[in-house]
Amino acid sequence: MKARSVDFAKLWEYSVGFYGVWLVHLGRQTGLFETLASSPMSITELVSVTKTYPSAVQAWCSAAIAYGLIIEKKGKVYLKPGMKAMLLDKKNPNYLGGQFSYLALRSLEYSAFEGLFRYGKTHEMSSNINAIEQATDWDHYTFLARVRRDRKLDQLLSRGCRLLDVGCGTGSLLAKMHNVYNKSSFVGIDPSGKAVARARSIAKNKSIKIIKQAGELMTFENEFDIVYLGESLYAARDKERVISNCLRALKNGGTIAIVEGLLPESNLQTDDDRLIMGMELDFALQGYRFMTKKQVAKLLEKFSRVRFEDLGGSVYLVTATRNSFLPY
Ligand SMILES: C[S@@+](CC[C@H](N)C(=O)[O-])C[C@H]1O[C@@H](n2cnc3c(N)ncnc32)[C@H](O)[C@@H]1O
Structure with missing residues (x-):
């Protein structure tokens, strides 16, 4: 043959x-x-x-x-x-189960591709909060493990500080962080009514406050030691405004931490690249695009010490510091 x-x-x-x-x-x-x-x-x-x-x-x-x-x-x-x-095992660094469930659950909405290709009609991920939770558990445990290894952040959170989660979704990162760092207080904001309702039930009786709001409309000033954005920046229509609101929300010397899937810089066609490029099709259906490292670096130009850390699977942790001498 x-x-x-x-x-x-x-x-x-x-x-x-x-x-x-x-x-x-x-x-x-x-x-x-x-x-x-x-x-x-x-x-x-x-x-x-x-x-x-x-x-x-x-x-x-x-x-x-x-x-x-x-x-x-x-x-x-x-x-x-x-x-x-x-x-x-959601806490295992090799945990992949959530990704499979995310892919399967997302595909339930793919009949909407007909509308995208014929009429350019995007389809917001409406029904599938469950799909998001499946996908982001890995991000949360990876971020938590990373924070525990970071002396500055771990000490801040252990002694008690304030953390803002922009686009907190169902609040499951905040609940995980609260379990580990119970002297700290947490605020989560998200524009989705459904996500906020779920987040409020998770946050009940904990020092976690959930506000229904978009990142573009935040007015916090000098309030937080850490601002976290977990796979939410891509979804913001006005990213510059969200980031400048995050800068203002941070205290001097505070840290912004962004977890995002980022597009590959060259067309290497590794498995990681193929996966994110496939997901780019899913994002197109929702009217979104993944960002590149360059775009994120540009958004953070008013911050200092910008650092990209590859967490695997094209997901990056980007950290940066608010420098007290720069205006927002
Ligand atoms: C993929 S989910 C991630 C949720 C959460 N950060 C997590 O890790 O589980 C993206 C979230 O961003 C929220 N979002 C969309 N546009 C936003 C905006 N302009 N400002 C803040 N959050 C936004 C969505 O409502 C959604 O809950």
């Missing part, structure tokens, strides 16, 4: 990957992975424990075995070693 080209193999892999995304998401959503992580069992037992439908679980198990996610041995199915950390 004639050997197939490298491009053929790549295309083939993409269609296999589509089912891989759904296999992982369904295994997480239905609790099949969670159940197998606690103990190996027969498929009949798995159906009974997870209260699922036998033919669906049978099909899922056959596919999950073929995809190397689970193993079958002597009538029992096992989660493959290492899978628990990557698919279920």
Whole structure:
């Protein structure tokens, strides 16, 4: 048989990957992975424990075995070693499960692409707060681990300081930070009514204040030691205004910390590049674009000590300091 080209193999892999995304998401959503992580069992037992439908679980198990996610041995199915950390453990640096669920949940809105291509009609990510939470858990734990390693920020937060989260979404980073740094006080702002309602329920009885507001309209002045923006700057219509409001909100010497997916500088076609360029299509549907390092650096020109740190998967932590001598 004639050997197939490298491009053929790549295309083939993409269609296999589509089912891989759904296999992982369904295994997480239905609790099949969670159940197998606690103990190996027969498929009949798995159906009974997870209260699922036998033919669906049978099909899922056959596919999950073929995809190397689970193993079958002597009538029992096992989660493959290492899978628990990557698919279920949100605090593990190699956690990928949330990304799969994000992709699967986002694809539920993709019938709207017809409108984008035919009429240029964008489609706001409306129904899917859950998708965002799945995707940003990794950001939050990675940011928290990074803050704990940073002497200045860790000490500030441990002794008690004020942190503002601009575009806090459902407030889940603030809740995580509050658990670790309970002497500090936190403010989250977000323009989405749905996200704010969820954030307020998470913030209840904690020193976390949630305000329904866009970053462009903030009027804080010299109030915060740290201003955090987690995958929210891309969504702001007037980014210059948001950043200048963040500058004003910071005390002198305060730190801005931005976590964002950033576009690659050259067309290297690594897996990281391919993923973010694929997501750029999803962003186009919502009327957004990822930014480049250059664009972020320009937005931060009134700050000092601007630093980009590659967190992996094209996600960067950008930190900078408010310099007391510069006007906002
Ligand atoms: C991908 S979510 C990230 C949420 C949160 N930061 C997290 O890490 O879970 C983006 C958030 O930015 C918010 N957002 C959109 N436009 C904004 C603006 N102009 N100012 C502040 N937040 C905005 C959205 O409502 C949404 O909650």
